[in-house]
Amino acid sequence: MGGHDRAPDVDAVFRAEYGRAVAVLTGVFGDLDLAEDAVQEAFATAAERWPDTGVPPSPAGWIITTARNKAVDRLRREAARDTKHAQAHLLYPADHPPVEPAEEGPVRDDRLRLIFTCCHPALARASQVALTLRLLGGLTTAEVARAFLVSEATTAQRITRAKAKIRDARIPYRVPSDADLPDRLPPVLAVVYLVFNEGYAAGSGDRLTRDDLCAEAVRLGRLLAELMPDEPEVLGLLALMLLIQARRPSRTDADGALVLLADQDRTLWDRALIAEGQELVRRCLRRDRPGPYQIQAAVNAVHSDAATAGETDWRQIVALYDQHMRVAGSPVVALHRAVAVAEVDGPAAGLALVDGLDLDGYHLWHAVRADLLRRLGRTGEAAAAYDAAIARAENATERAFLERRRAALGADGG
Amino acid sequence: MKQYLLAMYQPVGPRPPAEFLEKVMAELGAIRAELEARDSWVFGNGLHDPDSATVLRASDGDVLMTDGPFAEGKEYLGGVTVIKAEDLDAALAWARRYAEATGLPIEVRPFLGEA
Incomplete structure (x- = not known):
């Protein structure tokens, strides 16, 4: 992702360093658009020169220095043309240089500031996702649009509007204080996991783009874990994504x-x-500050431990979902728990739990019911439940799967 | 510094009981005192009912006057506060206090320019 016309060397640097360069430039100039334009110009220059000169010893440093010079040039040009115009572009006025706020947390990486700005709770989730992929991942607007199956115009409008709100409402460019982190970290993690899930839901949209989306989410997850190694939910999210990603080769035939x-x-x-x-x-367990991502990661770790499906330690998984219900219970978590209970205590016990949940709009609730009914030999009811699941499934691959399961019920299911 | 409008939206319907309103007013007074102490208070007050509104519309050199609010709705603008704050996070922290004190939705909007 991130461009097809660049040389491999430039492309690798682009993937690894684009977000950092935008983050550093935003820190210096206080303006997202200026930072983005300058970094893109610097990469364009690199694409012209590096094939002849070779990649410089510190490619990231070269890009940042070049981008900074380009931004300064542009500000000078604009200042010469219209002083007021140049001033209006800045997040902070020139007589008020961006300084490190006193309340900033211990981690001082510009990319962390940038991701907290992109995922500010005053921005809609779709905008948070688009901005994060654009500014930290270096995806083009067209790539973001393709990955989420929305029009390029809608995506462009979302990004423009979000940037304008950051500037106009003055959403701060900083890492939240420790006191604010419990409120501010969940949207960041939610954005990364949403990107991952969007990539993982194979079948809809451009397949290659979707694989890249997973890779991008894992990259963001690694970055967060590197920058916030003391936040167990950050580690939990990365672990969860890695363990799910590990099964990717076998998830489709x-x-x-x-x-x-x-x-x-x-x-x-x-x-x-x-x-x-x-x-x-294991690192999360040692910290003993459980949260939803860590628990889901632990569930996936249990699956990874089993050499065959029959060897899965379902009691352990039920215990983990019990903990999940205590820490952050929801009907969807209860549904997952019911699936595990069915493995331990049989499909009737699972079905009793599933039927107690109010999840009629959720295709997986119907799919789980259908499977439990099938195992109980209640074929007609299972067929009806598969129909309900198929009607609610949005993903073509999942729908095809459910249709095959329904067909496999046999004649009585008809 | 930047100025932010904190607009409070009220549902149409009977007024809450007096003892509830007294408690709310006391809390609003305390928030205002804190804003003033930090030199962040600009202006604020509650509004009369939307029935008290008059709307003027200029067209073809004429000005048409109508009795009543600009738009009828289930909720109406009940009061406004204008504050000065360093950034949106600071403004949102004050708005959260207003939301908690009144139990009403508060819309936060930045004014153009610098305070």
Whole structure:
């Protein structure tokens, strides 16, 4: 992602350093548009020169210095043309240089400031996602639009509007204080996980773009874990994404059809990702400050431990979902718990729990009911539940999967 | 510094009981005193009912006058406060206090320019 016309060297630097360069430039000039334009110009210059000169020893430093010079040039040009215009572009007036606010937390990486600004709770979730991918990931507006199956015009408008709000309402460019972190961290994590899930929901949209979206989410997750190593939910989110990503090779068959966890070829799982994810889960356990991402990561770590589906420690998974319900209970968590209970105590016990949940609009609730009814031999009811699930599923791959399951019920299901 | 409008929206309907309003007014007074102590208070007051409004519209050199609010709705602008704040986070922290004190939605909007 992030461009197709750049040389491989420039492209690698672009992926790794675009977000940092925009973040540093925003810190210096207090203006997102200026920072973005300057960084893009610097990469354009790199694409022209590096094929001849070779990649400089510190490519990131070269990009940032070049971008800074370009931004200064542009401000000078604009100042010469219209002093007032140049001033109006700044988030902070020139006589009020951006200084590190006293209340800023211990971590001082510009990218962290940028991600907290992009994911400010005063911005709508869709805008937070688009801005984060654009400014930190370096995705073009067209790429963001394609990844989320919305029009390019809508995406462009979202990004423009969000940048204008950051400037006009003066959303601060800083890492929240420790006291504010409990309110401000969840939207950041939610944005990264949403990007990951969007990429993981294979089948709809451009497949390649979607794989890249997962990679981008993992990259953002790694960045957060590097910058906030003491936040267990940050580590939990990264662990969760790595453990799910590890199963990607077996999640769909050769035709792209969905394969259930129980039916996956576990030899295809990425052992390195699993080891990394499990180590993060262990680090979280040592901290003993559980949260939803850590618990979901732990559930996935239990699955990763089982060489075959039959060896899965479902009691452990039920215990983890019990904890999830205590820490952050919701009907969806209760649904996952019911699935685990069905493995331990049988489908009737699971179905009783599922039927007690008010999730009629959620396709997975119907899909889980359908599967439990099928296992109980209540085929007609199972067929009706599959129909309900199919009607509510938005993803083509999932819908195809549900249709196959329904067809497999046989004639009585008709 | 920047100026922000904190607009309070009230539902149409009967007024809450007096003892509830007294408590709310006392809390609003305390917030105002704090804003003043920090030199962040600019202006603020509650408004009469929308029935008391008059709307003027200029057209074709004429000015048409209508009795009543600009727009009828289930909620109406009940009061405004204008504050000075360093950034949106600071303004939102004050707005949160107003929302908690009144139990009403508060819309925060930045004014153009610098305070």
